[in-house]
Amino acid sequence: MxxxxxxxxxxxxxxxxxxxxxxxxxxxxxxxxxxxxxxxxxxxxxxxxxxxxxxxxxxxxxxxxxxxxxxxxxxxxxxxxxxxxxxxxxxxxxxxxxxxxxxxxxxxxxxxxxxxxxxxxxxxxxxxxxxxxxxxxxxxxxxxxxxxxxxxxSDVARLFRELHRVRYEWRMDVGVTWESIAEEIADAGEQVLAIVNTTRDAALLHRMLTERCEGRVRHLSTRMTAGHRQEGITSIRKDLKEGLPVRVVSTSLIEAGVDVDFPWVYRAWAPAESLQQAAGRCNRDGRLPEGVTVVFRAQDGGQPKDPSYTAALEATSEFFGPGLAFPDDLDALASYYRQRYAYQVVGGEGMGSHIEASRQALDFPQVAKDFQMIADQYSQPVVVVRCEEDRAAMEADVAALRRPYPCGPEVLRRLQPHMAALPRHEVHAALSCGLAEPVVGDLVLWCGSYDEERGLDPFEPEDRAGYLF
Known part of the structure; x- marks a missing residue:
């Protein structure tokens, strides 16, 4: 090849x-x-x-x-x-x-x-x-x-049995709340990873654990800049390697392929593949006889509104949970995927079938318009100046983007580590009250506060409480 x-x-x-x-x-x-x-x-x-x-x-x-x-x-x-x-x-x-x-x-x-x-x-x-x-x-x-x-x-089932490293536990009762989960995580041990579904839930649980735990509790979400997140992951790996206390609250960005190893993982209720991917951060290196992955459903927890996610969640409920299968059951996982796809394809429509129709009609402009890997209807990129030593260079790049003639891709590439993401309604509110400035397209420059733990914190009481919630 x-x-x-x-x-x-x-x-x-x-x-x-x-x-x-x-x-x-x-x-x-x-x-x-x-x-x-x-x-x-x-x-x-x-x-x-x-x-x-x-x-x-x-x-x-x-x-x-x-x-x-x-x-x-x-x-x-x-x-x-x-x-x-x-x-x-x-x-x-x-x-x-x-x-x-x-x-x-x-x-x-x-x-x-x-x-x-x-x-x-x-x-x-x-x-x-x-x-x-x-x-x-x-x-x-x-x-x-x-x-x-x-x-x-050749024998996937045997491989799964031989590489078994995790015990699943369910916390799916009606009385499960963020407070009860925070109390349990605080008592679970000094190395715990909690993965939740929304940035709002991540900020909330991080605040609760910070109040309950000695030492630093780390936070990872897209409300932090890309560079800030990478710094956090590097620091988390270092603490884990040295056996230091490290408690982390993260959105799903940590669960697929990120090489970290925790003895305890807590995962908010999510589609089946996310539950198993989260378990892949638990006892990853096999240093323990068995790690523990706790799947919980907080009664006040949030979920993404995407239709595909909703279909996946509905299919998950049919095959996984107390009295049903665990997320590493291969037969249940196969049935889950088939049901998940069936929910989304109705009468031959759905899952990008309209793009296929445009391809078959050789309507390539329409294909290019409709095929967008990054769905931007929910969030918007925000440039954040975290460090004063970066300000001059970043302001020069922002100024270059604002000019009427195009600049090279290296400008956006330099700014990418300094970008976070916010829901569009929050960006619109920030623009209206002077906490953000337009740059080009849907890119904006953040002028408000930035928390060094949670980034663009949805619960920041200072200059944003009036428009977020």
Missing amino acids: RRVVVVVPFISITQQNAQVYRDMLDPRSEAEGEPVVLEHHSSVELDDEGNGVWSRLAAENWDAPFVVTTTVQLFQSLFDRKPSAMRKLHRLAGSVIVLDEVQALPDRLLLPILSVLRGLVEHFGVSVVLVSATQPEFWSMPRLEGLERRGVV
Whole structure:
């Protein structure tokens, strides 16, 4: 095969995995040849010293033997119609595409994604490897009917039994509240990870645990800037490695592929694959006879409003819970996926079928318009100046974006580590009361407070209480 393209859903995993591949595959010095591994996504810096020229040229058309990228980069290119986005596509012919954490592909685009992958396999000599601990039932869908598939692991059930490391416990009673969960987490031990479904719940539980626990309680959510989150994950790993007390409250951003190992994990009720992915952060390295993953449903807990998420949650309730299966039951997981897809495909419509219709009609402008890996109807990017030493450079980049003529992609790339995300209604309210300023498109510059633990805290009483809740 001509090259390997490793595709992952989240930038945090991309950076983590790319470094491992570099350590294995890249030459030790310039005398040994050019680099092998190209890391290409929205936040990678392509003009670093050393391999900057090679990285910039290779990123334009993926002219490298081993590419590590994101699902956004791959699929937005496959469904785009602009030469700048598509000039890399010929490099996919004769390649191996490894789709890591494949369960994270969005249901609302699943039919066109599977269709285009099948086209690559049947017409362009591509091998596609679907990688996940919670393998979706893609072959139950008509887009893959009749396509050959081969299991890389011959006996998955045996592998699951041999790698058993976690005991599940349920907290699904009517009386479960954030207060009762906070009390339990505070007493569980000094190394505990709690994963919740919304940024509001994360901020609330973090405040409760900070009041109840000695030492620092860490917080991770998209209300923190990308750089702030990465600093937090690095610090958490260091504390875990050194055996120090570390309690963490996070949204789902930590649960898929992030290499952390906690003896106790608490996971708010969520779709089945999220429950099992969260358990993958529990006793990950097998240092304990058995870790404990507690699945709870707080009566005042929030859930995302996305229709695909709602369908997944409804299907989860049918197969998992007290008296039903645990999340690592492979038969129940397969039935769950089939039911989840059935809820979303009604009369041949749903899951991106309208995009497939536009593809078949060769209406590529409409395909490019409708196919958006990042659903932006709920949140909006916010640039935050955390450190005064960064202010001058960031203000120069913001000024460049505001100019009437276009600037290069390196400007947005430099700002990406300084971006957080807020719900659109909060951004509109902030703009109306002077706590944010428009930059370009839907990007805004934050002018309000920023909490060094929780970022753009939804419960901050100072300058935002009047418009958030």
